[in-house]
Amino acid sequence: MSTPNTPIYNPAEIEPKWQKKWDEDGLNHSDIDPAKPKHYALTMLPYPSGDLHIGHWFAMTPPDARARFKRMQGYNVLFPMGFDAFGLPAENAAIKNKVHPKEWTYRNIEKMRKQFRSLGAMFDWRREAISADPEYYRWTQWFFTQLYNHGLAYRKSAQVDWCPHDNTTLAREQVWGEDRHCERCGTPVIKKNLEQWFFKTTAYAEQLLDFSQIDWPERVRTLETNWIGRSEGAAVIFTTEKDDQLEVFTTRPDTLWGATFMVLAPEHPLVAKLTSVEQKAEVDAYIQDVQRMSDIQRESTDKEKTGVFTGGYAINPVNGRQIPVWIADYVLMSYGTGAIMAVPAHDERDFAFAIKFGLPILPVIDRNDGIAKSLVFPGSVADGFAAQLSDAGIEYYAAPVGDEGEGLFVTLYGTDQIEKYIAMMRSAIQPKNWNEVVGAQWVFIFSDGVRELDSVTADQEILAKCKALYPAVGKNRTTMEMLNGLDFYKDVLFHSEYGTMIHSGTFSGTPGDIAKQKVSKWLEENNKGKAKVNYRLRDWLISRQRYWGAPIPIVYCPTHGAVAVPDDQLPVLLPDDVEWMPTGQSPLKLHPTWKITTCPTCGGPAERETDTLDTFMCSSWYHLRYLSPHYTQGPFDPKEYDYWMPVDTYTGGIEHATMHLIYTRFFHKASRDMGITKGDEPMLQLRNQGMILGEDSEKMSKSKGNVRSPVDLVNSYGADVVRAYLIFFSRWDQGAPWSSGGIEGVNRWIRRVWVTIVEPGPEGSKDENAVRNLRRKLHQTLRSVTRDFETFEFNTIVSGLMELLNDMMKAKQQGLYNSPAWKEAVELFLLMLAPVSPHISEELWAWLGKPYSIHKQNWPKVDEEAAREDEITLVVQINGKVRDRIQLPAGITEEDAKAHTLASAAVQRYLEGKTLRQIIYVPGKLINIVI
């Protein structure tokens, strides 16, 4: 009940009041102060899309609270904010609403800035950076010319991903999902051949895999590691009949002797030269087919293998064997060399291809397990195969598989027979009907013994051995399935990495663990290849065929080619007077005069590059621009850099793991090598927030009508309540669906905080126990809140404060109001609340008559004496089950504790008639009696 003297909580009044005062006083300014340790807290900058949504607030509020906590701990904290202001949505809005992108963008920035202020965040707006400002993109362009001059930016014609909706190319990182869609608009991309600019991110692949100097979440490190996709293997040089060198990359140089054919990507430059006259028509037709196919069709894994023989042959450098060269779309021009040696016996894809086209399969790795030395392809072709074996003079033992002759089980005994078999496979004769095989009956070849089998099912010994070796195969499968199943085959052959080499000339018998190195070494010594590491990571495509971005600072001169615009002519300004044509073409290209310029080298007539830079380039260095957003002598003031960098904590969404976070580390490392930045890493610690969903557990979207506007929430509850709720309602790293009931609970709590502190209560109690209890809870809470701020466990900060307030309310009822312990509790409570809900804590701090500002106060220290428990609740277990709880003094000795326990009535009851075996005592916590 309010008395006339107690103020009423009115966030609508106090929040703007304090925001204004903090602004006027420059409370949130961060300036270099060598006397203090620095803390650079960075949070990913938003794109100015229109309004701040609840996701922005969820992303920013806990880091803001943590930055405030760090400041109270005595750090000089830099917590800046800015806008990633170039990008497609502005341009789409321009086309749709006939507003200039610049106007649209800056209007949104104005709006969002205001919304940020109502959140009560501690951003130092003097350090705001906007990537679309010429004073910003001048230096984005400068970075480009630096990279260009150091050979890290280059231009090439390549098949690139093109979004037909947004009319621009995309980096590989911006193409998502199974259907290869545009990260922004969801349209499936198509391939185009275009001259584009790239950054050599691949040159840093190895360094990007090294996370030893940074504390980043495992999840992000894994995503990046997979994305970079390091493969160790060897480059092997085959030669063609026409003496061209044909390099392949393989991770399995130990299987070189098993290469029975070669496959090139249809786009491979040697295809035309290799193709024989007879095969030309077929090859051309296939290449046309492939080009017509979309990426999705082509790269679908379940698609049946297609390909054609070129008519050409390549020579295997390890044994001089001629193998046929095929082309197939499962080999990608963009990885490795666009050519592979095919080892169907030990590679699943090659196997499928060989089966389909009747190419030989030659096992060269032994499993060393005494069962399946080698095993080969199908047959509903059993008869033909058997006849072939006989024709080749091979001795074999055969048994039919199944009751109705579904297949043939073949055993070869001894190396001589196997060699003959291999020779047969090498010869070009193959059963004509192999590619008509439908069923999957496998023919097994064993070399460890002779057996005549009546039927496979009868051979219990083999079955038992198989079961022991491959328990997964034996389970729930009939013998037929087991012998026929591809699983079994895969297990035996494709996972034979560490098997001994066989049928490999002088290398036969090489143990699996050293096979790869040994072959690689031999290749290198004989100039036929070398050990090589390959990465899935591609160079970063940075050209965008759009207007609203930083122009690529390049001029094309007929005599000097691509010339970087000199530093003193930067920025290359975007022209404002542009028109949008319905063709979707970049207005820069259509601008009548803008691209006409002179060559910086010779002064002759030249043309500007009309593509703009990927906006991810702007955001790769924004953390540096914050340091000195108006600096004109360089991208940043070195004095500021030396003080603030590197970023201590970086927060943002996980969706940037394979885009921005890779780019910005690349940028930093490349800049370091160009002498611009220092150290190996830009951001030491990274933490990711989860996502807030709508109340229906769906992603918030306007079309679903489940969007919560933070502005409305602030209007109804005040920023302090919204902040506390965002911190409290879920684990920050996970996110959760929004709950309109949940925020009511926090609203009640904030109001209770106000009332508990502001309204008087009964005074004068001398209850020492009550004082002790209050102080203990207070300092225990301080300890846990401090720890939780450090470790980003935000939700338990608020729940801890809730528990403390509950105890304070109890203490107030007990008559502690206005006592020294009460005053201490109120003071520390407000200090702990200050980072979470900065306005109400400032208001109550002032109401208490304390010096302005609460945010400049030091974070309190835990009084360990007060936090100490002086009584413990000893949990008494009997055989691990809780049977009793005993209150005992905290310092009690083990002996006394045991004596007390055994004396308790509850324990006595259980002990009756039982033998006591053992007593386990955990000091201060628990006693377990084993009987």
Add this chain to the structure above:
RNA sequence: GCCGAAGUGGCGGAACAGGCAGACGCGCACGACUCAAAAUCGUGUACCCUCCGGGUAUGUGGGUUCGAUUCCCACCUUCGGCACCA
């Protein structure tokens, strides 16, 4: 298919060296206040039983241990990423 993360009440979640499972909040039920409602305050709230008391519970099944949400193994489910990468 490969890589990774996560499974705890009706819900969000807590349990921070292997030691009381379910803190805190939402929701719900009952009560106080009120003519009434809202607000506020109080009490209760995992499940089962024979309700004194006992039993079962942290995705499932095993294991280690005096003792497991926590460690180990296998499996199931969900989510995220990659996907013919040689």
